[in-house]
Amino acid sequence: MPSVTIYVKANAKDGKGIGDCPFSHRILMIMKLKAIAGEYVPVHMTPVSPIFKDFCLNAGIPVKVPVFKHDEYVVYNVNDITYYIDKEWPEPNLKSTNALANTVADHLFTRFAGYIRNKDPNLDEKLQASLLEELKKINNFLGSSNSPGKYLDGDTLKHPDCDILPKLQIVKVALKKYKNFDIPEDLVDLHKYMKDAAEEPAFKSTCPTDEAIIEGWKKHF
DSSP: OOSEEEEEEBOTTTSOSBOSOHHHHHHHHHHHHTTOOOEEEEEOBTTBOHHHHHHHHHHTOOSOSOEEEETTEEEOSHHHHHHHHHHHOOOSOOOOOOHHHHHTTTTHHHHHHHHHTOOOHHHHHHHHHHHHHHHHHHHHHHTSTTSOSSBTTBSSOOHHHHHHHHHHHHHHHHHHHHHOOOOOTTOHHHHHHHHHHHTSHHHHTTOOOHHHHHHHHGGGO
């Protein structure tokens, strides 16, 4: 049996493969970048798999994903998992000391969620504008001298990228499907960033399918 097991959200349609969870995707990217071998377990969350529920209850943790198990040690919060992985597998070092890179996308997913879940047509324009502000902020940062290289902090993927890229993928796919919204083409640096990342094995081999993302957000419509 492998010493490492990572439990991630499964595709809501069939319970197989990774679903629409940017936090699960983030941890899988980190594991890939650090070449951490282990067992990958997709967990159906609607309804929750009884086996996973029992596992969480026995471990004394909330019933949610991702969950990282290393031998008998269980970690469940995405930031705590990241910290634990860095401690146990320090190389390669994915930490960024670039304060702006670490915070430039802090509000992206909140703004996205507010827009896509909105049911009041009168608020759509305002919520879309709020999301666009966040996307422009990221684009402007990527095009500035504060972002040296093709990614947020250099020419290799680091923790800030592992955080933002899974969220951007969901923004791109879910909003196209449910709001007929495309990330504006004039956000050139943001599009280049996403295109470059899409060629990285750590991203593309751990990325949910468009179908899985669409399925995961269908419940809001």
